Amino acid sequence: MFLGIKLLQLLLIFNTLLFNIFFNDGIRAGYVSSSQKNIDILQYYLKLDLNWGKKLITGETKILAHKLISDQKNIDLHFYGNMIVKKVSSDSAVLKFHHIKNILSIDVSEINRDTIEFTIQYYGTPKKSGFNGFVFGEINNIPLIYNLSEPNYTPSWFPCDDDPEDKALFDIEITNDTSFVSVSNGRLVNVENKGEKRTYHWKSNYPISTYLIAVYSSKYISFTQTYKSISGKELPLEFYVLPDHLEEAKKDFAEHKEMLEAFENLFGEYPFADDKYGVAEFLWNYGAMETQTITGIGYNLVSGKNFARDILAHELAHHWWGNAVGPKIWKDIWLNEGFASYSEALFLEYKFGDASLQSAMRGKFSEYFRGSLYNPVNLFSETVYDKGAWVLHMLRNEIGDSNFFGSLKKYYEVFKYTNASTEDFKSICESVSNQNLDKFFDDWVYNDKGIxxxxxxxxxxxxxxxxxxxxxxxxxxxxxxxxxxxxxxxxxxxxxxxxxxxxxxxxxxxxxxxxxxxxxxxxxxxxxxxxxxxx
The missing domain is CATH 2.60.40.1910 (Immunoglobulin-like)
Known part of the structure; x- marks a missing residue:
C-alpha cells in the first residue's frame, strides 16, 4: 500500500487512535479465535451479486479446507456480524452454525474427512472498516464499487480465514449490471450475459492472502499492452480507468514495462506471469493498494503528468515483496512496505543512475523516526515505509551490492508463494554474505535506537x-x-x-x-x- 505524505503525517499525529482502529479484531494475536489456526484454507470460490443502488452484496463463498486436527468439531471464520448468513451446507447436508459478533463458527462434526468443502450463502451491506473496507461509491455520476481490505478487513464482505499466512487459490464471479466492467485477481476466464446482468469470472493461478483480494466494478474503459518477461513469457498488462481519464492514464502508466524489466533484473521473474499485471482506478484518493495482479490507484492521482511514478513502482514492487513473499504475521509488515519503498528508489537508480537513488533516499530521510520496524505500534507509519527503505539501503552498504542483491534474489526464490518472517530474511542475508548480522538487525530492526x-x-x-x-x-x-x-x-x-x-x-x-x-x-x-x- 502506498500512502500519501499528508496521510502519513496524520497517522503519526493520531497514532493512539489508529492503534485502536488497526489492531482490533484480533490482529495483534493474528487470529480471531483459538481454532482459527487449526485449518488450512486451500481454495475460495466466491460469487458476488452487486447492487449499487441498494449498496447490497448477495454472496456465496465455497471453501475447500483441510482440518489440521482430525477430530476438530468446529471451523471458525472471521465474518462481520452485520452481514446475514442464510445457509451453510456441505455436499451432503445443511450444517449448523453460530454467527456471533465477528466470528462465524461452523459445526463440521458430522463430516468425517480431513479435507472438507462447504458453501456459505449470505447477504448484507458491508460495514465501513479500516481505510475504506468495501465501498459502493460514485464520482462524476459514475458508480464505482471497490474494496480496500488491508490489513484485516476482508471479513467485512466475505467469510474467510484472514490470517495473512493462510494463502489459498481463488476464483471469483462478479455479477453486476451490463454497463459495469468487473475486475479481480488473476486471469479472466469468462464473461456471461443474462438479461440485464453480466458476470465476470476471474481465476488466480497462484495462492493469495485474503487482504489482497480485489473487487473493482465500474463503467471502466480498458487498454492493454504486452510485456515479455525475462523467461520469454508474454505477460498481459491490463489497465481499467474511468472514461475521462483514458489519455491521462496512457501517459501515467507508460513506464510499467521499464519497471517490470528493472524489478525482474533486480529481484527475479515477475511472480504471477501466468495471470497478468494490471491497474484499476478506485476512489481511495490517499494512495494505492497492491491487490494481487491488479493494483488499485486513487482516481485523483491519475493526471497524465507522471506524478504517480513512485506510487506505481511501489505497488508493482509489492508483487515480489508482500504478495509473492508475504508476511508471516503483521509484525513483519516492514518486509512489505520497507521493501516496496526502497524499490521506488531502486527503479530510479536502474533508469537514471546513482544520483537519482541518492535523491530518492534524501526524500525519505528523517531524524525523527519513532518506534521499531519489527512489531510497529502503527502498521502504516513513516517508520515502516521510509525507515524500512533506509534500513535496506544501509544493509546494502553493510554487506555490499553483490551480497545484497544476491540476498534479495535468494529470499524471493526460497519464500515465493509462501510467507516469511524478519528472521527468515536475516538468515538469508547471513547465508549469502557469510556475515553475522545480529547487531545490525538488533540496532535497526528490532529496536528503536535513533539514527x-x-x-x-x-x-x-x-x-x-x-x-x-x-x-x-x-x-x-x-x-x-x-x-x-x-x-x-x-x-x-x-x-x-x-x-x-x-x-x-x-x-x-x-x-x-x-x-x-x-x-x-x-x-x-x-x-x-x-x-x-x-x-
Missing part, C-alpha cells in the same frame, strides 16, 4: 577523528565512506569500519588535505557535524 549522529574533525592533516554523539545510543557499527578533497583539486574515496563510539583513522595521504566529507553518497541514516560547523 547515527557523529561529530568529526581533521587532525594534523592526516587523521580524522569521529565521535558518535547520539545521547540515546552511540554504539552503531557501520562502514563509513569518506570523500577526501585535496588542495590541488583532486579527490579520493576511502572506506573505514566504525566499531566504537570514538574512532581515529589515518588517511595515509601524501597530499595536503583541504576537506573530508563523511558519507558523501548518502549510504547511512546519519548526520555528521564537523566540529565548529554544521553540515
Amino acid at each position: 547515527i549522529r557523529c561529530n568529526y574533525s581533521l587532525s594534523d592533516d592526516k587523521t580524522i577523528l569521529i565521535a558518535q554523539s547520539n545521547e540515546e545510543f552511540n554504539d552503531f557499527h557501520f562502514n563509513l565512506e569518506l570523500k577526501i578533497i585535496y588542495s590541488d583539486g583532486s579527490t579520493e574515496f576511502k572506506t573505514f569500519r566504525v566499531e566504537n563510539s570514538k574512532v581515529k583513522f589515518n588517511l595515509n595521504s601524501v597530499k595536503r588535505i583541504k576537506e573530508v566529507i563523511p558519507d558523501p553518497n548518502g549510504k547511512l541514516l546519519a548526520i555528521f557535524n564537523e566540529e565548529g560547523h554544521q553540515q
Whole structure:
C-alpha cells in the first residue's frame, strides 16, 4: 500500500487512535479465535451479486479446507456480524452454525474427512472498516464499487480465514449490471450475459492472502499492452480507468514495462506471469493498494503528468515483496512496505543512475523516526515505509551490492508463494554474505535506537577523528565512506569500519588535505557535524 505524505503525517499525529482502529479484531494475536489456526484454507470460490443502488452484496463463498486436527468439531471464520448468513451446507447436508459478533463458527462434526468443502450463502451491506473496507461509491455520476481490505478487513464482505499466512487459490464471479466492467485477481476466464446482468469470472493461478483480494466494478474503459518477461513469457498488462481519464492514464502508466524489466533484473521473474499485471482506478484518493495482479490507484492521482511514478513502482514492487513473499504475521509488515519503498528508489537508480537513488533516499530521510520496524505500534507509519527503505539501503552498504542483491534474489526464490518472517530474511542475508548480522538487525530492526549522529574533525592533516554523539545510543557499527578533497583539486574515496563510539583513522595521504566529507553518497541514516560547523 502506498500512502500519501499528508496521510502519513496524520497517522503519526493520531497514532493512539489508529492503534485502536488497526489492531482490533484480533490482529495483534493474528487470529480471531483459538481454532482459527487449526485449518488450512486451500481454495475460495466466491460469487458476488452487486447492487449499487441498494449498496447490497448477495454472496456465496465455497471453501475447500483441510482440518489440521482430525477430530476438530468446529471451523471458525472471521465474518462481520452485520452481514446475514442464510445457509451453510456441505455436499451432503445443511450444517449448523453460530454467527456471533465477528466470528462465524461452523459445526463440521458430522463430516468425517480431513479435507472438507462447504458453501456459505449470505447477504448484507458491508460495514465501513479500516481505510475504506468495501465501498459502493460514485464520482462524476459514475458508480464505482471497490474494496480496500488491508490489513484485516476482508471479513467485512466475505467469510474467510484472514490470517495473512493462510494463502489459498481463488476464483471469483462478479455479477453486476451490463454497463459495469468487473475486475479481480488473476486471469479472466469468462464473461456471461443474462438479461440485464453480466458476470465476470476471474481465476488466480497462484495462492493469495485474503487482504489482497480485489473487487473493482465500474463503467471502466480498458487498454492493454504486452510485456515479455525475462523467461520469454508474454505477460498481459491490463489497465481499467474511468472514461475521462483514458489519455491521462496512457501517459501515467507508460513506464510499467521499464519497471517490470528493472524489478525482474533486480529481484527475479515477475511472480504471477501466468495471470497478468494490471491497474484499476478506485476512489481511495490517499494512495494505492497492491491487490494481487491488479493494483488499485486513487482516481485523483491519475493526471497524465507522471506524478504517480513512485506510487506505481511501489505497488508493482509489492508483487515480489508482500504478495509473492508475504508476511508471516503483521509484525513483519516492514518486509512489505520497507521493501516496496526502497524499490521506488531502486527503479530510479536502474533508469537514471546513482544520483537519482541518492535523491530518492534524501526524500525519505528523517531524524525523527519513532518506534521499531519489527512489531510497529502503527502498521502504516513513516517508520515502516521510509525507515524500512533506509534500513535496506544501509544493509546494502553493510554487506555490499553483490551480497545484497544476491540476498534479495535468494529470499524471493526460497519464500515465493509462501510467507516469511524478519528472521527468515536475516538468515538469508547471513547465508549469502557469510556475515553475522545480529547487531545490525538488533540496532535497526528490532529496536528503536535513533539514527547515527557523529561529530568529526581533521587532525594534523592526516587523521580524522569521529565521535558518535547520539545521547540515546552511540554504539552503531557501520562502514563509513569518506570523500577526501585535496588542495590541488583532486579527490579520493576511502572506506573505514566504525566499531566504537570514538574512532581515529589515518588517511595515509601524501597530499595536503583541504576537506573530508563523511558519507558523501548518502549510504547511512546519519548526520555528521564537523566540529565548529554544521553540515
